[in-house]
Amino acid sequence: MSNSEQTYLQLLKYVLEHGTKKEDRTGTGTISVFGYQMRFDLSEGFPLLTTKRVPFRLIASELIWFIQGDTNIRYLLQHNNNIWNEWAFKRWVESTVYTGPDMTNFGLRSQTDSAFAADYNEQMELFKQKVLTDDRFAEEFGELGNVYGKQWREWKTSQGDTIDQLKDVVATIKQNPDSRRLIVSAWNPEDVPSNMALPPCHTMFQFYVTNGKLSCQLYQRSADIFLGIPFNIASYALLTNMVAHECGLEVGEFIHTLGDAHIYTNHMEQIKTQLNREPGTLPTLALNADKKSIFDIAMEDLSIENYNPQPAIKAPVAV
Template identity: 40%
Template structure:
């Protein structure tokens, strides 16, 4: 079946109303579901997939591209972003806040390696109550946060011999360096960070899907771009696009800039074959509304934000649509 990349719509003719920002997402969903290639994937579930897609969203006037054709739990996504920025890689802080989106991977490993048919609720209870258990079974490896704020850095080790290096006690904080670079050299084409540490990918519970972020300053505005190597359009994208908007807003605040627009680029963009009910229900709905994201406080650093610093207003989505996650 032929496929082609879906890109954001051009501006409408003068006098004609612009389509709702979410329509490009629904168009892409329909395109993949009807024309995507069926492929066997890592999970064994199977997908319909295309290679290459682009969408653009404005952040002007506090706009945030939360989907309206189903509820997106933005507080969960915000807690996840703050967890990334903390550099943490263990699910325990998330579970303590009632966030379950990362539990499937360590739970699957525990069941496979121990043979114990433990429920998610019992597993999470042990993660919270037993620190030693959490250290053994709750860690995801060097995933997103580790790479973002503590990328392994090497330093000369003269005591070991000339030309030899050792792992430094503290790694490279890509986020802090990015903020410094935006402020000092806004015209740079190197305003980016990545989670794709090729040397450590095989140690991660899940290699980074939203892997590389790049930023661009123009006319006093900060624009953000995300390249996502793999995108579960049904379940993952709603969190990913909100996360890009949130992070761009947080960076703009720290750099005394206004938020501009965000650009999302997907590599392998897919829908799982067991998401029929999700896709058909969502495509039957009409997007509406214009939610706003407010940041209520500017902390000393981007790493000092708390969940209470964020508020979403005018968000009246249609009801949630449940679908299984592929691990």
């Protein structure tokens, strides 16, 4: 049984037992705690949950998208990754260009109204095809603004310059591994109000080197425990492995610090199902040793081995 998976399952139990009911931006409702920390020893295996299938392909393609500084969902759609669709779709259906059926509050309505869900699915498919095939449409409506990749790779300064935070941090790890400034921030107060489809939930991360091992701590301001957190754990574990590979280090820990850690009220049955399952053995990560830089790694350079999870558990996304 994996200590890593037990760490995550304990978070589920803790919030169920100690969480407070809160309203939220999406109108769904949550139970929430403020302030929680988990630690994952990356040497014991890759922390991809086994009590439900978590799609590594989606995690890897999203992370590569971040690392490349991309902010348009076209790359994700080209890799059959739909996890950012709703936020781009929202911009389209709220624009003056959109002429289809009323999509107001589509996130909740599509869960409870089958007739509306059919209209929503039709419009979403139309939207995806237009992003994939129409360059002008993709440029306007596939774009999410200055979200993660933009902040990681091209942070705007008051002098009109840009800072490549991720590139600088990797270089510093190589040159001065004892630095206490190995930080990348996605939270840009100037861009949050107007230039982001969704303000960053995982707001900043810091690397730490000791005894030839690289560790990473993430601060996450808002944590969707059932759907989002399993992705975040695996994504930052993958990032830590990739940076360690480039810097000639072993992997240490991933430390995950949560601000508002919440369970959406429409995920309760799914969580009960998951907690009734027995964790299995963690898989291992295979990374193409010929790729020396994280900026050169592509999807075909990453794979998960010996992953034998229990079936996926579907749940609605709150938008």
